[in-house]
Amino acid sequence: MATARPEAAAPSAPDAGAPGERERARGSLVRRLAVPLLALLVLCVPPWWTLFASGAEWPLPVFLAGTVVLAAWLVSFPFLMVAGHGPRRSDRAARVADTSLGVVWVLFTWSVLGGLVNLVLTGFDIGGADRARTVAVAVAAVSAGLLAWGHYEAMRVPRVKRLDVHLPRLGAGLDGTRVVVLADTHYGPIDRAKWSARVTEAVNALDADVVVHAGDIADGTPSQRLEQSAPLGTVRSRLAKVYVTGNHEYSGEAQGWLDRMAELGWEPLHNRHVVVERGGDTLVLAGVDDVTAESSGLAGHRANLxxxxxxxxxGQPVLLVAHQPKFVPQAAAAGIDLQVSGHTHGGQIWPFNFLVRIDQPVVSGLSRHGERTQLYTSRGTGFWGPPFRVFAPSEITLLTLRPGNGPASV
Incomplete structure (x- = not known):
């Protein structure tokens, strides 16, 4: 009987560790939740302080209303994001979440700036008793104006940006080849089927030889965004229409989007190339999957130059389409002549462009990398999430290819 006790106790050893495992799991969950909640709190505090609590001395109902609205957003926003961008993909919840995030971001930015102005004015004893209230009203007015203008900028048909790009290896027969670039259309919770049709009309008016879509075509699956993507089937070009996946396709059926674009008459450049000819000279149009493709776990998807x-x-010149600008080191190492990318949106809502620069080598425009390679980074044709563009206008890009080493001209 005495020897039976240790043997009976042995099976309980794993159970003794179970509480520790559960505690570690709970701790990990708390940390994962704490970071986004802390970020949301940071976004809310400056607007609350500058607009309502920095000495503006609003009547109590105004103070309470402002506090309740910001607190309600802080609590509800995570649930709206999960409902809108999680497995349920509720477009209504996504619209509310995305729009409110844009509003709070603009309020945060200008509240921080307003708070700094208030401190400076306080230091110089300027403005008297009404100083804080004047700053609060100014911040609210500037934010409202920027949001109205930014929404208009996001929803309008992009203006055409024209640029000559000189490629030393380009044959004379390809001189003047017109390459139209679309990127980051982000068909999504806001139905933009009519906008998509107007964009297509603008592209067709440019009489392109080549049309490129540089990825992030939509937020959602092809079946969800069927009507919004349909106008892409009417895009015209003389030589080719090519498309590569962006990072957003890998949360919404990337292979389905490759198939959808093929159905609409485009050449999906899924780690492949096509060769086009004009005036007896040839140009390679190559494309790679987005750099996030391999981590998606989707078989056969990765950036494979x-x-x-x-x-x-x-010896042939190569135009490479890669969604993210940060693929350019590989392009330069391979001697690519021109890489065309999107992804950055030019920052979309200032001053987010400074944060984008941390992750990407370029935010927008034409840049040179190494001895041969040039990179054109589009600010994007549509918008992601918040339906606002502030100091980062959208674009349809017309690149005119020229032989030789001449300078680029806008």
Whole structure:
């Protein structure tokens, strides 16, 4: 009987560790929740302080109303995001979440700036007793004006940005080749089927030789965004229409979007290339999957430049389509002539462009990398999430290819 006790106790050893495992799991969950909640709190505090609590001495109902509205957003926003962008994909919840996030971001930015102005004015004893209230009203007015203007900028048909790009290896027969670039259309919770049709009309008016879609076509699946993407089937080009996946496709059926674009008459450059000819000279149009493709776990999806260039003539000029600008080191190492990218949106809502610069080598425009490679980064045709563009206008880009080493001209 005495020897039976240790043997009976042995099976309980794993159970002894179970509470520790549960505690570690709970701790990990708390940390994962704490970071976004802390970020939301940081976004809410400056608007609350500058607009309501910094000495403006609003009547009590105004103070309480402002506090309740910000607190209600802080509590409800995570649930709206999960409902809108999680497995349920409720477009209504996504619209509310995205729009409110844009509003709070603009209020946060200008409340911080307003708070700094208030401190400076206080230091110089300027403004008297009404100083805080004047700053609060100014912040609210500037934010409201920027949000109205930013919404108009997001929803309008993008203006055309025209640029000559000189490629030394380009043959004379390809001089003047017109490449129209779309990127980041982000068809999503706000139905923009009519906008999509107007964008298509603007593209067709440019009489392109090549049309490129540089990824992030939509937020959602092809079946969800069927009507919004349909106008892309009417895009016209003389030589080719090519498309690559962006990071957002990998949360909404990337292979389905490749199939959908093929159905609409585009060439999906899924780590492959096509060769176009004009005036007796040739140009390689190559494309790679987004850099996030491999981590998606989708079989056969990863950014594979060697595969995209397999079988090409090393002497031919290459235009590479890669969604993110940060793919350019690989492009430069391979001697690519021109990489076309999107992804950054030019920051979309100032001053987010400074944060984008931490992750990407370029936010917008034409840049040079290494001895041969140039990179054009589009600010994007649509918008992601918040339906606002502040100091980062959308664009449809017309790149006119020129041989030789001449400077680029806007």
């Amino acid at each position: 060697l595969g995209a260039l397999a079988g090409t003539d090393p």
